[in-house]
Amino acid sequence: MLVSFNLVMALAAVPAAHLARRVGPGRAAAVGLAVFAGAGLACAASDQLSTLIAARCVQAVGGALAVTAVLELLPATVGSERRAAALWATAGATGAALGPAIGGLLTELVSWQSIFLVQVPIAIAAAVPILAVARHEAATGVLSTELRQTGRPHFLANLALALVSAAIAGALFLLVLLLIEGWRLSPIGAAIVVSVMPLAALLGSRLDRLVPSARARAAAGAILVSGGLGGLALLPRAEVALTVPPQVMIGIGLALVLSALTETALSGRAPQAIHGGWTISARHAGVVIGILAVTPIFTHDIAQQRHDAIDAGTAVILDSKVPPLLKLDLAQKIESHLAGEKGKVPTIGPAFEPLPSDPEEHDQVVELREELQDQLNRGATHAFSPSFGLAALIGLLSLIPIGLARRVEL
Amino acid sequence: MNAERRSLLLVGGAIISAMLLVGIYLAAGGASYTPEKTQDPCKHRAWRNPEGLQQIAEQFTLSALDGAACQLGVSRETLARALATPESRERFKKRYDISDAKLAKAVRAGLLRAVDDAEEAGALSPILAAPLRETLRSIPLDQAIELINNAESLLDNVEGFLGPAQSFLEQLLP
Numbered sequence: 001m002l003v004s005f006n007l008v009m010a011l012a013a014v015p016a017a018h019l020a021r022r023v024g025p026g027r028a029a030a031v032g033l034a035v036f037a038g039a040g041l042a043c044a045a046s047d048q049l050s051t052l053i054a055a056r057c058v059q060a061v062g063g064a065l066a067v068t069a070v071l072e073l074l075p076a077t078v079g080s081e082r083r084a085a086a087l088w089a090t091a092g093a094t095g096a097a098l099g100p101a102i103g104g105l106l107t108e109l110v111s112w113q114s115i116f117l118v119q120v121p122i123a124i125a126a127a128v129p130i131l132a133v134a135r136h137e138a139a140t141g142v143l144s145t146e147l148r149q150t151g152r153p154h155f156l157a158n159l160a161l162a163l164v165s166a167a168i169a170g171a172l173f174l175l176v177l178l179l180i181e182g183w184r185l186s187p188i189g190a191a192i193v194v195s196v197m198p199l200a201a202l203l204g205s206r207l208d209r210l211v212p213s214a215r216a217r218a219a220a221g222a223i224l225v226s227g228g229l230g231g232l233a234l235l236p237r238a239e240v241a242l243t244v245p246p247q248v249m250i251g252i253g254l255a256l257v258l259s260a261l262t263e264t265a266l267s268g269r270a271p272q273a274i275h276g277g278w279t280i281s282a283r284h285a286g287v288v289i290g291i292l293a294v295t296p297i298f299t300h301d302i303a304q305q306r307h308d309a310i311d312a313g314t315a316v317i318l319d320s321k322v323p324p325l326l327k328l329d330l331a332q333k334i335e336s337h338l339a340g341e342k343g344k345v346p347t348i349g350p351a352f353e354p355l356p357s358d359p360e361e362h363d364q365v366v367e368l369r370e371e372l373q374d375q376l377n378r379g380a381t382h383a384f385s386p387s388f389g390l391a392a393l394i395g396l397l398s399l400i401p402i403g404l405a406r407r408v409e410l
Numbered sequence: 411m412n413a414e415r416r417s418l419l420l421v422g423g424a425i426i427s428a429m430l431l432v433g434i435y436l437a438a439g440g441a442s443y444t445p446e447k448t449q450d451p452c453k454h455r456a457w458r459n460p461e462g463l464q465q466i467a468e469q470f471t472l473s474a475l476d477g478a479a480c481q482l483g484v485s486r487e488t489l490a491r492a493l494a495t496p497e498s499r500e501r502f503k504k505r506y507d508i509s510d511a512k513l514a515k516a517v518r519a520g521l522l523r524a525v526d527d528a529e530e531a532g533a534l535s536p537i538l539a540a541p542l543r544e545t546l547r548s549i550p551l552d553q554a555i556e557l558i559n560n561a562e563s564l565l566d567n568v569e570g571f572l573g574p575a576q577s578f579l580e581q582l583l584p
Binding site for chain 1 (some may be wrong): 413414417418420421423424425427428429431432435436438439440441443444446447448449466468472474475485486487488490491494498540
């Protein structure tokens, strides 16, 4: 579902921008928001995965139309194309960081349908001021922006955007999975943990004003994203607190790099909607590439690590000093418990219930339980390491087009 | 501070932060935070000074598991869990494409290795080990399968695991 939405967004962004230019950005944005809201309702009403995916694809088309058209409208509101591009880029970066946290909170507190339902009033609220522009366009037949020749898209900036988006998608996607599937946090717990990233992104967006060089911000951002991902690949314990420093780095980094590259891709190019469409396309194509690149790796690794961890835990039990019959009873309980977990990384505690009444055996079993859970935590954490490492590498690759961009421009 | 200096500071700060984080996590054991490796079941595992029938039987079980796992090309731990219940045994056979005959043959080989290990550990006299080996070798394949199938689990209890070997041990142990 995640791939289909981003794939459609990547494919539809540039054609949507052209459409917005033809029919007028006000009307295009209004129609886009209406389609987005309507498809959101359809998503919430879906009772099958296929209809949900179809509705998400329609929503992506509406979103692409609205987002690219809005970029064409922004300069009139904020005063200049440069400020409009910066604002638009910052909004995009903040949205990317906020998404998983808000989604997790809504899923846990209300339901997964609420993620889509909440989008409807937001889309309507956004459409209200745009309707005035749309009415004006319809009444006068004059587009609010002048049609201009489209220049070539900024290839290097868009390539870097795609690469860094692939890395960031990996960070968000994998971290949420690590927390929920690996460390067995609840969705709300995971949402609270990953909210560190958008908070850090807000901090990063403030650095924009201090450092005017977009290239320096892009390079620093890509390095921070990759460094943070490197940290997540090398977590020394299965502790939530240890994800905070990498998340802070990724959050600051993504705010810096996404806004800097988007500004670079739009700078001096017209019309903004078309080039904005290219940046949207590059970012969402990057997300698709990122998810497709890491999914098979972590899917394989999590199965392997689960097996290795359970083997290591079983070895702890087999070699322990608990009485043989108790040992064998535990082995049976653990096997039955694992069968019920159907391939997930298990919480092993319930398999040890009830604990023996004999104080000595009780202590021995508690110690065994902790050792086995430690092995499972190790396996669950390590299963994500290669994927985080790959995402870090992809993030570092974005430094090549970022570095080349200046030479080309010179 | 001019703009160029601020740019350098930002990029330099990013590089140092990234290297520091990765370095600290590496130093804290990030690269080795993996599940412990289990021992190769084909390698000999020394017995831990067994005393009394119960402990000998436990070591015997572990040695037999090692021997059977080695034959089947799986870990001792995987086989131990596989033999815990009839359902887990079926899942194991399906997953590794192992027939009853192959499993029985492996278990028999494991039992023979356990006798060797018991003898080496001094838990079983060489004079007594020989007839025990003969008995285990002469267990027909279907009886070996019966030994697996009839036991609720090979790990259910020591008696269930040892089956006919248990009575031999009880007679032959000092």
